[in-house]
Amino acid sequence: MTVQRTQAPASCFHCGLPVPSGTDYTTLINGKAQPMCCPGCQAVAKTIVDGGLDGFYRHREASGAINDGRLAAESHLADELALYDSKAIQAEFVRHISSEQAEATLVIEGITCAACVWLLEHHLGQQPGVTQFSVNMTNHRARLVWNPEQTRLSTLFAEVLRIGYKAHPYHPNREEQLLEQENKRAIRRLGVAGVGMMQVMMMAIALYAGALQDMEARFVEFIRWSSLVLATPVVLYSARPFFITAWRDLRTRNLSMDVPVSIAIGGAYLASVWATVMNTGEVYFDSVTMFTFFLLIGRYIEMQARHRTGKAGNALMDLLPASATLLQEGHEKMVPVSELKPDDLVLVRPGHTLPADGIITDGESAIDESALTGEYLPISKAVNDPVVGGTINVEHPIKVRITDVGANTRLSAIVGLLDRAHADKPMTARVADKVARYFVLAVLITSATVATAWSFIAPEDAFWITLSVLVVTCPCALGLATPTALTAATGTLRQQGFLITRGHVLEGLASATHVIFDKTGTLTEGNLSIQQMQPARELGSHNPYAIAAALEQVSEHPIARAFRPYFQIEACNTRITVNAGVEGEVAGTSYRIGKPSYAAELYQGPLPEQPDRERQWLLLADRQGPLAWFALDDQIRKDAAFTLSALKRLGMQIGMLTGDDSSAAARVAQELGIDTVKQGVSPDQKLEYINELQASGASVVMVGDGINDIPVLAGARTSIAMGSATDLAKTSADAVLISSELERLALALLVARKTRMIIRENLTWALMYNLVALPLAAMGFIAPYMAAVGMSASSLIVVGNAMRLSRRPRLRRKHRE
CATH class of the missing domain: 3.30.70.100 (Alpha-Beta Plaits)
Structure with missing residues (x-):
């Protein structure tokens, strides 16, 4: 079959959105290579064709419908919507x-x-x-x-x-295009309204000046008709979204702020048209155009803030590259990332982005994970180390065996958790939404009352006073007060490596009184390390670190991993004894390392005295006797002391719950200055303790990382899982410390308190503005144009105040010890 390539139109054949310049995505449909705007549309279109559903496109063309990316209520609508029931399309x-x-x-x-x-x-x-x-x-x-x-x-x-x-x-690419289209439409509407307002205002000034100097009637009539011509595009085009939304809301018996806005604009315009045609009464074209212009400015600023937050979320998915280098039978092949499958082997060169989650099978390099964790320093990775899709290979080429793709990757999980946080409304947001809804009804009732009262007091002023009331009380600022602040704070914390996954986290952190930590893996690194080496006899030429590392190299036990940095030489004839130690030969000499009793069996002598009882000690011995003692312990996180000090300065009460009943728990608590310690406790006992605290009025933040922490994470008002935590722990938690840096917890507490303050400021301003402006407008002291300026300024103040949370916060130096 001969493939016919048509000249690329300006729009995607599947969704109708513009095709970005420089792209070359196509899909063979009905014998023609049709252009696509992105890999997503290409994949969906290919699925439709491969599934035998390409008749959908023929039906769409035959019906004469224009596919501009918007669903239309026409005959083919059911067929188009039915495509979303396909499992292949839903997979995206x-x-x-x-x-x-x-x-x-x-x-x-x-x-x-x-x-x-x-x-x-x-x-x-x-x-x-x-x-x-x-x-x-x-x-x-x-x-x-x-x-x-x-x-x-x-x-x-x-x-x-x-x-x-x-x-x-x-889909990130599709949403970016929708946002761009929305931005272009908003600019066009704003431009028409701005030009129309300026011209109408010039006419209005001439009309007002002429009223003082007895302008001739023919000039007054000319100015009125000119104003009508200039104001009409503003009302019919720029203000069109207000009317469409208001009509939709009235049909669904719902009240939004666009209802009073549409009544104000439409009423003033129709009254002015009547006055112009009948050559009697006052015209309000200047108020109509000014109100429309300032309202559009306020919404444009709000839209820009919304687009920034939306693009910040899309940036996460955009971290993944479009293609990957697949290794098959020793050959390199460029393939789309969407075609990768688990167990595929890919090559990632320096400077390239990892296409999916996987395990390094060959090579060593440094990986830049700053986009996910907020940690700017690259992390060294070697063979068998896991790597995350969306991170950047910095130094050397590596080969990666893919383990997870698509929705199962860590990046997708983070995006899913972030969307869950945005969708989960805290109590403050729910209250504000409810107030805004009833506020619109109150505005309409108040406006009707004001119109009735002034029709008796001064009928000639009733209309413009009612118009001012409708304009000045639009609850735009009230509706924006909470969501803009919450979104800005959530985005800022995500950039700092603190991922909020549920909406109540900021409220919980802002009102927290207690922060309770797990020990292992939370306050400590969760990995054993060598704290001290103490010789048991004269060492001579022996290097106990190298000998111990050679023996432990064959073991996967956590104790063995503590010796890996010291690996220099090979051991042979190694043998592992479970729950005891390792035996082997190094340079022809037999050695044992492990429990003292196990090591002593090699030289068949008495057990030497252990240096102390506070730490775990391993004994290295040969046939001549004990050679050296190694003290192993879990290392306290470097930023733990500073974090706990900062939390105390913020008024938090610190506690530690751990299942470890050894002396290590008391030592960690003493070093970090934790007064309340519960050690040797089971998961049920942890949850019981947290419930008792919360029943006494405490607002608890629980920080943990293990499976044993899942019940208490689910039971605490606000729970935070470490980035290294198990998947179950992260799913049960309300927030995830992606960077695993405890310092970010103190940072989140500061941002949460600032968010609470800004939300209160926004709500106070929005309510006070309406409480002050409404009586003034009802008494006739505020003209319609003044009401338009005031309402728009109120919304801009709320959005600008919320955007203060976008600044990257810093813990003040005075918080440090």
Whole structure:
């Protein structure tokens, strides 16, 4: 079959979005190589064709529908939505939690305010089979959890469309293009409104000046008609989204802030058109255009803040490269990352990004993990060390055996946890959403009351006073007060290596009174290291470190790993005795290392006296007798002392819960200055202690890393897992310390307190502004143009105040010991 390549149009054949310049993604459809905008569309289109569903494209073309990336309520809609029921297509964005639950991340178009979020969550949450549907107002992403056996995904997409919104599967490339389109539309609308406002204001000034100097009627009429011509594009084009949203909300019996906005703009415009045509009464074209312009400015600034946070989240998935070097039978082959499978062997050259999670099989290098952990120094990796997709190989080429791809990678898990945090609304956000919804109803009732009262007091002033009330009380600032602050704080902490996975974490940290730590792997490194070597006799030419490392090289025991840095020579005839030690020959001499009783069997003599009882001691001996003692212990994290000191200065009470009943627990507590220590406790006893604390009024933050910490992590009000923790521990925790640096915990506490303060400032400002401005507008002291400026300025102040949280915080030096 001859392949016909058509001239590349300006839009993607699958989704209709613009094809970025310099890209060359195509899919063979109906005998033609059709252009695609990204690898995602290419993969989906290929799946459709391979599944025998290419008739979808023929049906779409035959129907004459223009595929501009937006779903249309036409005859082919059901067929298009039905594609999302295909398991092959769902594999790109759906994760199956269990046999009866699936999770999908979507992008919702058409959201303008908190009331839109409420409507979506309320409507979709009532659909059969839907367990959870939560929308993040900041980046317009939705998290859907539903039962695929009970309700098809296409049905839920249709329900979103039915109430006036559009849902798309979340994909970073696609969302970037949607954000770019939204930005271009906003700039065009803002430009038309700005030009129209300036021209109409010049006409209005002339009209006001003419009223003082008895301007001739023909000039007044000319100015009025000119203002009508200039204001009409502003109302019909720039203000169009307000009217569409208001009509959609009224149809669904929902009140959003666009309802009073549309009433104000539409009412003032129609009244002015009537006055112009009938040549009687006042015109308000200047107020209409100014209100539209300033409202659009406020929303544009808010949109830019939302886009920044959305792009920050997309940047995580964008860390993965588009292609990888696959090694097959000794040959190199460039393949798309989406085609990689577990057990594939890939070559990663210096400066290249790892395409997926895996294990190094050949080579040593330094890996830059700063994008995930916030740690700027590269980490040395060698054979058998795990590596994470999205990190950068810095020094030498390495070969990596792929272990996890797609949704199973650590990067995907982090993105999923981050989306869960954004979708999970804290109490403050839920209260603000509820207040904003009822506030709109109060505004409409108040406006009707004001209009009725002024129609008796001064009928000629009733209209513009009512218009001012509608404009000045739009609750834009109230709806933005909480989500902008929470999103900015969450993004800042993620960049610092502190990943929030549930929405209540910032509230919990801000109000915390106690921080309880596990010991092993949390306050300590979780790895045994050699603390001291003490000779048992004259060493002569013996190097006890090298001899011990040679013997331990054959063991995978955690004790053996402590000796690996000292490996220099080989041992032979090695033999491991479980729970005792290792025996072998080095340079023709027999040695044993391990428990003192085991080592003493080699020279068949009395046991030497152990240096002390505080630490774990291993004995190295030959046939002549004891050679050296090695003290092994878990090392305290370097930043543990500073972190605990900083937390105490912030007013926290520190405690330690550990299952270790040895003297090591008391030694760690003493070195770190921890007064409250519970050692030798079981997981159930840990949970019981935490419950007792919380029952007494304490707000507890629990930090742990092991499987034995899962119950207490789930039971604490706020739980934090170390980055090195088990997957179960990280899933049970509310936040993850990706960098495993405890110092970031104190940093998170500072950011949480600052976030709480800024949310309170924003809510206070939004409420005080409305409480002050509403009476003034109702009494006729605020003109419509003044109301427009005040309302927009109020929203800008709230967004600007929240953006203070985007600054990278620093722990002050006074917190250090």
